[in-house]
Amino acid sequence: MVLILENIAKHVSLTAEEQALFLSKLETNTYKAKTILLNAGEVCKHSYFVNSGILRSFNINDNIVEHVLSFACEGWWMSDMYSYFSQKPGQLFIEVLEEAEVVSLSKENQEQLYREIPKLERFFRILIENSLVANQQRLMDNLSLPAEERFEKFCAKYGTLVHKVPQKQIASFIGVTPEFFSKMKARLLKK
Template identity: 40%
Template sequence: MEYFHQLIIDNVSRFIDLTEIEKQKYISLLTKVSIKRKAFLMQAGDIAKYEYFITKGCLKVYTLDENGAPHISMFAVEDYWTGDMASFITKEPSSYFIKATEDSELLGISRTNYELLFQEIPKFERFYRILYQRSLISYIRRSNQSISLTAEERYIKFKKKYPHIVNRITQKDLAAYIGITPEFMSKIVTKVNRM
């Protein structure tokens, strides 16, 4: 089994047990995608045709406000899933952009293969339910933090929770994630690093 296939099998195996035949069937339903740094995986207005698992690289998921300023909702690195679940399921246009911040390698599952997977290996419904539940919990926690914590506290939490990401993204992107200006982000980083 290829290294990148083993990564996704290890991810899935945290939640469901698969036979060797089921592993091979799942792998056969995936599409390998390579994306260069600064390229878009998806843009607002597109209908999400895939859900993606990152085997290498880093991507950012964001929206643009009426002034064109980005608001980053997540960074996705190795062993993370990304996409627009709502657009994927409803077939409605996405409001998100997904852009590579590093050269990246992904495995995608199309809507057709996603449905086929549930028919042929029903236990995958449990896996994706758990994946979506965890995503919802993460979204709720992040929403609560954005209204209850200061920008400095949000940065400290991000740095503690995602030490493997913080040095892979620009300070400007981090500011767009925290919800502040790059200038204010610079002051916070300087202050926290002196602590």
């Protein structure tokens, strides 16, 4: 449980009581690989913080094609933000890729925490600000860079994941087919 507190301490400082109150609202679980934490069509009731292991979020287009939106490993948050914020059914699946210890924060508890510890409002604001900036950068990269450079950026940012998640999911994340990704990888290895 220390990881999540360290995480918070980077942006706001909580007293010992506040820390205890915060922790009391959390639930920790361990899930095996392939566990589905959220199905498309459901309301996302929790935000997940990853203590260990790997999660991913994706949607399925016309019941056929999977598109990976994001990965989360140690120290990252994960949710279907649209569904979580609005409490309406979303389009994302959240799946455990590698056995994971996950801290869950329910939407109700989060709202309560905002009231009881206003500093947390700041913490989550900053978290979301950083998310938004990263997301905008990724969007610009997708508009302006060829697949090869998008892959390089992926490696720089998610280096630890490259050999842990199926390569077809990395392909999906950067926006190419597995076949093209394979060819591209072979090309890169020759250099």
